[in-house]
Amino acid sequence: xxxxxxxxxxxxxxxxxxxxxxxxxxxxxxxxxxxxxxxxxxxxxxxxxxxxxxxxxxxxxxxxxxxxxxxxxxxxxxxxxxxxxxxxxxxxxxxxxxxxxxxxxxxxxxxxxxxxxxxxxxxxxxxxxxxxxxxxxxxxxxxxxxxxxxxxxxxxxxxxxxxxxxxxxxxxxxxxxxxxxxxxxxxxxxxxxxxxxxxxxxxxxxxxxxxxxxxxxxxxxxxxxxxxxxxxxxxxxxxxxxxxxxxxxxxxxxxxxxxxxxxxxxxxxxxxxxxxxxxxxxxxxxxxxxxxxxxxxxxxxxxxxxxxxxxxxxxxxxxxxxxxxxxxxxxxxxxxxxxxxxxxxxxxxxxxxxxxxxxxxxxxxxxxxxxxxxxxxxxxxxxxxxxxxxxxxxxxxxxxxxxxxxxxxxxxxxxxxxxxxxxxxxxxxxxxxxxxxxxxxxxxxxxxxxxxxxxxxxxxxxxxxxxxxxxxxxxxxxxxxxxxxxxxxxxxxxxxxxxxxxxxxxxxxxxxxxxxxxxxxxxxxxxxxxxxxxxxxxxxxxxxxxxxxxxxxxxxxxxxxxxxxxxxxxxxxxxxxxxxxxxxxxxxxxxxxxxxxxxxxxxxxxxxxxxxxxxxxxxxxxxxxxxxxxxxxxxxxxxxxxxxxxxxxxxxxxxxxxxxxxxxxxxxxxxxxxxxxxxxxxxxxxxxxxxxxxxxxxxxxxxxxxxxx
Ligand code: GAL
Numbered sequence: 267x268x269x270x271x272x273x274x275x276x277x278x279x280x281x282x283x284x285x286x287x288x289x290x291x292x293x294x295x296x297x298x299x300x301x302x303x304x305x306x307x308x309x310x311x312x313x314x315x316x317x318x319x320x321x322x323x324x325x326x327x328x329x330x331x332x333x334x335x336x337x338x339x340x341x342x343x344x345x346x347x348x349x350x351x352x353x354x355x356x357x358x359x360x361x362x363x364x365x366x367x368x369x370x371x372x373x374x375x376x377x378x379x380x381x382x383x384x385x386x387x388x389x390x391x392x393x394x395x396x397x398x399x400x401x402x403x404x405x406x407x408x409x410x411x412x413x414x415x416x417x418x419x420x421x422x423x424x425x426x427x428x429x430x431x432x433x434x435x436x437x438x439x440x441x442x443x444x445x446x447x448x449x450x451x452x453x454x455x456x457x458x459x460x461x462x463x464x465x466x467x468x469x470x471x472x473x474x475x476x477x478x479x480x481x482x483x484x485x486x487x488x489x490x491x492x493x494x495x496x497x498x499x500x501x502x503x504x505x506x507x508x509x510x511x512x513x514x515x516x517x518x519x520x521x522x523x524x525x526x527x528x529x530x531x532x533x534x535x536x537x538x539x540x541x542x543x544x545x546x547x548x549x550x551x552x553x554x555x556x557x558x559x560x561x562x563x564x565x566x567x568x569x570x571x572x573x574x575x576x577x578x579x580x581x582x583x584x585x586x587x588x589x590x591x592x593x594x595x596x597x598x599x600x601x602x603x604x605x606x607x608x609x610x611x612x613x614x615x616x617x618x619x620x621x622x623x624x625x626x627x628x629x630x631x632x633x634x635x636x637x638x639x640x641x642x643x644x645x646x647x648x649x650x651x652x653x654x655x656x657x658x659x660x661x662x663x664x665x666x667x668x669x670x671x672x673x674x675x676x677x678x679x680x681x682x683x684x685x686x687x688x689x690x691x692x693x694x695x696x697x698x699x700x701x702x703x704x705x706x707x708x709x710x711x712x713x714x715x716x717x718x719x720x721x722x723x724x725x726x727x728x729x730x731x732x733x734x735x736x737x738x739x740x741x742x743x744x745x746x747x748x749x750x751x752x753x754x755x756x757x758x759x760x761x762x763x764x765x766x767x768x769x770x771x772x773x774x775x776x777x778x779x780x781x782x783x784x785x786x787x788x789x790x791x792x793x794x795x796x797x798x799x800x801x802x803x804x805x806x807x808x809x810x811x812x813x814x815x816x817x818x819x820x821x822x823x824x825x826x827x828x829x830x831x832x833x834x835x836x837x838x839x840x841x842x843x844x845x846x847x848x849x850x851x852x853x854x855x856x857x858x859x860x861x862x863x864x865x866x867x868x869x870x871x872x873x874x875x876x877x878x879x880x881x882x883x884x885x886x887x888x889x890x891x892x893x894x895x896x897x898x899x900x901x902x903x904x905x906x907x908x909x910x911x912x913x914x915x916x917x918x919x920x921x922x923x924x925x926x927x928x929x930x931x932x933x934x935x936x937x938x939x940x941x942x943x944x945x946x947x948x949x950x951x952x953x954x955x956x957x958x959x960x961x962x963x964x965x966x967x968x969x970x971x972x973x974x975x
Pocket of ligand 1: 439440542565567597603604605635645648
């Protein structure tokens with residue numbers, strides 16, 4: 267039997283979500299969607315500020331994020347605080363009637379600090395101590411950095427915490443990176459002691475009997491790096507247990523840094539505190555941060571430009587951090603992102619489309635990076651609302667101003683609006699780390715690509731998803747997808763079971779249920795604790811290079827199915843489940859590839875548990891998800907319109923607001939599903955109206971309330 271006993275936990279639960287802790291959100295108090303972005307006027311003379319604010323008026327900019335990189339100005343030396351520039355920036359924004367999201371500035375060190383306290387710079391994966399340079403460069407274990415960062419946060423809160431224009435705190439910037447210095451090693455050992463209490467427990471969890479690694483003193487434990495367990499690179503470890511714990515520790519160490527600053531802010535200010543996340547960012551388990559954020563926020567720089575469901579999923583992840591409460595879109599480019607090798611501009615209408623997409627998924631803000639382009643350094647070619655000329659007749663500015671007008675028109679209707687959904691996708695950072703550091707079965711497998719592929723058919727069907735951690739309460743969902751649930755921890759299997767037992771549908775699949783919370787294999791058939799639920803066992807696991815497909819033939823179709831699997835091929839043996847599809851090639855041709863178990867429910871209904879034994883292509887995934895959604899009557903009104911995204915929010919007033927977002931390359935003719943008013947144009951529309959949507963068109967339809975009887 268798999269050992270699922272919970273282990274005592276350190277500062278935050280190892281399960282990846284603060285189960286039982288309050289995650290209720292507190293957002294900035296505004297009466298409209300925040301519109302604006304990062305603004306660094308410290309880079310320019312006064313006359314440029316004057317022109318900027320005229321432009322901001324024209325674009326209906328309501329909110330500026332300032333102070334994100336001003337530490338060297340506010341503290342030019344350890345004993346010198348100089349708020350003259352920040353005072354001027356804050357006062358000017360306030361005088362111009364803007365709300366301010368105020369940075370603590372700790373994402374980039376002043377040079378003196380690294381010189382005075384060399385332990386503040388990081389030691390990298392290869393063991394090199396960094397010298398001063400770059401940003402996001404501080405060691406979170408350095409007592410000097412921790413002290414100085416908390417001090418500046420405290421001073422800022424003291425000075426600006428009751429300023430009427432300041433509405434939110436923005437701690438640091440895009441937490442990321444790792445450090446492998448001696449201080450981090452010591453902190454890691456401290457963290458491990460809190461988690462395991464005894465070395466016997468740790469040795470057991472990491473299976474150190476393998477390769478003679480049995481630790482007899484805590485000080486023998488080294489952070490896993492290129493010099494220790496990772497000779498093959500960051501993704502290859504000799505000991506999964508130590509690497510998994512180092513990921514968790516690094517997340518907690520960054521979180522502690524955030525807590526330090528938030529605690530300092532709280533000495534003088536009760537305003538909501540956030541930090542800007544990066545969507546699906548593998549190094550940090552954002553679920554472990556949920557309870558500490560007052561509200562979630564993130565920077566949207568889509569990595570898969572042509573896959574709007576990928577962006578949608580990242581928004582859904584952010585909304586899920588605070589149990590469905592709205593979040594802030596903290597950054598997006600208004601034109602180009604400068605950090606990639608090739609930087610295409612956003613096509614006409616795309617910034618507007620993606621902005622409304624963010625709002626459709628729960629954003630209560632539309633903010634840009636950046637308001638004005640830097641004159642020099644690496645981001646001088648990055649897009650900005652105002653380019654170096656400051657012209658207002660650029661396409662970018664016109665589009666930003668046009669959107670500003672729309673945002674102003676929509677006003678506060680959507681503030682606090684919730685997303686009604688009956689579908690969830692389970693995301694687990696531990697599984698993400700574990701499945702990608704495993705020596706087998708396939709190093710090409712990518713967790714994020716997989717969950718994105720699974721999300722796609724939901725998006726296409728117009729069935730909104732909540733992205734939830736493994737600890738989430740699943741009782742509100744009819745369909746729960748749990749791809750690559752590699753580690754099964756705590757009572758996750760039992761909670762998935764209850765979904766099926768009340769008639770819901772659970773969809774899981776290959777490489778799930780393989781290991782426990784320490785990434786030790788279950789001494790059982792795969793999928794371990796999920797085997798009984800899925801009614802299946804994995805007899806054998808094959809793998810192939812990406813692009814090598816094996817047809818997946820749904821039963822009863824005489825080999826006509828166009829679906830196929832890739833990369834991982836589990837040969838399934840049903841044990842209570844029905845076989846729905848079989849492999850079409852190789853020595854296991856004809857063997858089960860996809861199964862479904864029916865779970866009897868009172869009243870003659872049944873729940874379903876799907877097990878998909880391969881990395882199934884879009885055609886196959888669509889079949890399964892469509893089957894599940896149809897069963898629960900969750901297919902949206904435009905599922906048959908390619909590229910048309912459909913999303914809904916329920917406003918605080920109880921009004922339903924639907925979003926129609928056309929990502930497709932061609933005009934789409936639709937028959938409208940409901941009557942209401944398009945908030946962007948003021949047009950009244952009726953259910954059944956035939957409407958042509960051009961590429962990038964958006965409708966924000968406030969539904970007409972049903973007439974009282
Ligand atoms: C973000 C970052 C900003 C800026 C921007 C450029 O990741 O928070 O400071 O660097 O990227 O795209």
